[in-house]
Amino acid sequence: MVNIYGVKLLDELRFLEIKGLVSAYLPDDSSKKASSFKHAVDAQRQIIGELLARATLSSTFKLANSDIRFQYSEHKKPYLENQRDMYFNISHSGEWVVCALSRKEVGVDVEKIRKINFNVARRFFSADEVGHLFSLPEKQQLDYFFDLWTLKESYLKTLGTGLTKPLSSFTVSEEFGVPKLHEGGKGLDVYLKKYNLDSRHKLSACAFEGDFCENIERLFIDDLLRMIE
Secondary structure, eight states, X not given: OBEEEEEEOXXXXXXXXXXXXXXXXSOHHHHHHHHTOSSHHHHHHHHHHHHHHHHHHHHHHTOOGGGOOXXXXXXXXXXXXXXXXXXXXXXXXXXXXXXXXXXXXXXXXXXXXXXXXGGGHHHHSOHHHHHHHHHSOHHHHHHHHHHHHHHHHHHXXXXXXXXXXXXXGSEEEEETTXXXXXXXXXXXXXXXXXXXXETTEEEEEEESSOOBOSSOEEEOHHHHHHHOO
8 A cells, every 4th residue: 555644844943952852763874964954944854754754664664763774766766775565755845744655666746836937837748738737717727737746746756767757758637537647648557646735735646556545644753753663
């Protein structure tokens, strides 16, 4: 099953109060990386993202924290060293850090909804997607844009290619309310799901298995510390 977990960011003062405690669960290089960020919110996203991944991996797959070692692919996708059939992916935007877990390759993307110039869609979306976007009533365009963006990003994160594979090279459509992927006129053998996070953020997941959890499991820092072995 694909499971999705989310942690809402703390206010800056509270985060600074617990930063030392939380960082103790991370390797030294991760703590040093977080300390290199200029803004506290970026440090928090780095620390909570790794803590969330470690806690959920530990709890779900019964791994000791000391046995969880991350490596990175050519395009910076993290994976577990010396572990098979255990996959994860992290994303953060706005007030949220999220993590997806699966027994097969998985990707997740969260985006804070914000005003944009819709002409950017002509650069990143396929012709069919652009046509559908501009056919919608203006009030629906922003929701559709970020639904589409997170679905497409989650697919690229599942593949681990980053933007070396253009977002415009494949198309997301909906069949009976279920998002599907197409490329070169053929359906792709992957699965997509949209989640309701809150009114200010969009979240989508993609995986090579279709058994998705129905809802996001929302966690707090204390939950993560209890979950880590």
